[in-house]
Amino acid sequence: MTQRPSDRSTVLIVDDERGPRESLRMILEPAHRVLCARDGTEALELIRTHPVDLVTLDLNMPGIRGEELMRTLRRERPEVECIVITGYGTLENAAEAVRYGVADYLQKPFDVVQVSAAVFRALARHRGRRRLTEFLHSLGEVVGLQDPVEQVLVQAERDPRIQRRVGDLLCHLDSDGGGEAGASLGRTLSFLEVLADTVESQSEFMRGHARRTAFYAGLLADRLCLSAEQQQHVRIAGFLHDIGKIGVPTELLLRPGALDPKERRLMERHPEIGARLVEPLGMATDIGAAIRHHHEWWDGRGYGDGLYGEQIPISARIVALADAYDAMSCDRPYRRALAPEVVRQEIDDYAGVQFDPMLAKEFLLILETTGTDLQMLADTTVGDPVLRAAVGA
Numbered sequence: 109m110t111q112r113p114s115d116r117s118t119v120l121i122v123d124d125e126r127g128p129r130e131s132l133r134m135i136l137e138p139a140h141r142v143l144c145a146r147d148g149t150e151a152l153e154l155i156r157t158h159p160v161d162l163v164t165l166d167l168n169m170p171g172i173r174g175e176e177l178m179r180t181l182r183r184e185r186p187e188v189e190c191i192v193i194t195g196y197g198t199l200e201n202a203a204e205a206v207r208y209g210v211a212d213y214l215q216k217p218f219d220v221v222q223v224s225a226a227v228f229r230a231l232a233r234h235r236g237r238r239r240l241t242e243f244l245h246s247l248g249e250v251v252g253l254q255d256p257v258e259q260v261l262v263q264a265e266r267d268p269r270i271q272r273r274v275g276d277l278l279c280h281l282d283s284d285g286g287g288e289a290g291a292s293l294g295r296t297l298s299f300l301e302v303l304a305d306t307v308e309s310q311s312e313f314m315r316g317h318a319r320r321t322a323f324y325a326g327l328l329a330d331r332l333c334l335s336a337e338q339q340q341h342v343r344i345a346g347f348l349h350d351i352g353k354i355g356v357p358t359e360l361l362l363r364p365g366a367l368d369p370k371e372r373r374l375m376e377r378h379p380e381i382g383a384r385l386v387e388p389l390g391m392a393t394d395i396g397a398a399i400r401h402h403h404e405w406w407d408g409r410g411y412g413d414g415l416y417g418e419q420i421p422i423s424a425r426i427v428a429l430a431d432a433y434d435a436m437s438c439d440r441p442y443r444r445a446l447a448p449e450v451v452r453q454e455i456d457d458y459a460g461v462q463f464d465p466m467l468a469k470e471f472l473l474i475l476e477t478t479g480t481d482l483q484m485l486a487d488t489t490v491g492d493p494v495l496r497a498a499v500g501a
């Protein structure tokens with residue numbers, strides 16, 4: 109089917125070499141509106157003056173380097189998707205690319221099928237995210253309330269108009285999967301992935317956090333020899349644990365300083381909001397429980413429902429540890445990433461206080477056997493789409 113020009117997405121190709129730039133243009137031009145830039149300065153100018161949906165980016169360029177452009181793009185236009193296409197791929201820059209939320213990472217020389225598939229996936233993700241944002245905003249008008257997230261939570265169970273809107277959104281997000289059951293599962297997972305991505309796009313410090321938490325939680329569940337089903341639930345919960353942050357104003361997520369008591373209460377509602385968001389989707393109970401209780405402490409001083417010790421579901425204790433490990437090993441608005449030995453010490457110090465002591469011991473053993481490369485392993489191993497891989501869909 110021929111696309112009307114207005115339906116076309118705009119792709120910006122950034123490459124200092126004429127050969128790859130022109131071949132990309134030839135591959136993409138039949139289906140997309142294409143812009144080209146020979147260096148970072150030209151690229152920034154185009155990004156600031158044109159409605160760009162996707163950027164394909166060469167890392168090795170004179171002047172503004174690709175990595176710098178990637179960071180600027182993330183800061184200024186977080187909604188624009190980015191595919192890195194590079195001639196000198198290393199594990200480090202692949203990991204950095206994933207950390208910056210790039211949709212794909214391709215090595216030169218690329219082929220037509222590879223590029224077309226990557227562009228198709230990235231633009232589908234872009235459209236999904238835009239629909240979700242529009243959807244959340246439009247909810248305010250539908251029921252005449254100010255807070256769109258509260259509407260999802262409070263009204264979704266009883267308002268058929270909202271249920272129809274969610275149904276429409278899910279139908280448009282994804283139409284693959286085998287048969288009705290497969291398609292419905294695919295749509296639900298796509299919806300949740302877009303939701304998790306939307307949360308992460310609010311702050312550069314959150315980028316990749318869901319995927320890495322899922323990865324670490326999966327490693328720990330595997331080490332504990334949980335059943336395959338439990339391991340799958342723990343990975344899904346790890347991926348979705350902060351989904352309730354969709355209900356926290358972006359300004360609070362980015363705030364470098366301490367929050368006042370009212371703001372803190374708002375932030376501390378995210379586990380409960382997250383659990384309520386996934387509840388109507390009929391997922392296993394231990395997934396919802398892990399989301400709801402991922403900030404409980406072993407000694408009862410965490411937040412959520414004030415549970416302690418083994419009252420806290422095991423899935424939540426695992427996700428809590430994976431979550432804290434990732435938070436400590438990455439930069440935060442208020443501090444730089446902690447050194448690996450400091451992170452290990454913190455986990456040891458807080459075993460029996462914040463963390464289940466048995467789980468903390470096992471996690472430290474994982475860190476010991478894999479060395480300090482666990483974060484890079486997570487960044488390069490865990491791709492898109494996480495949830496489908498987790499449930500084998």
Ligand SMILES: [Fe+2]
Nearest residue numbers: 349350378402
């Ligand atoms: Fe959280």
Ligand SMILES: [Fe+2]
Nearest residue numbers: 317349350431
């Ligand atoms: Fe988290």
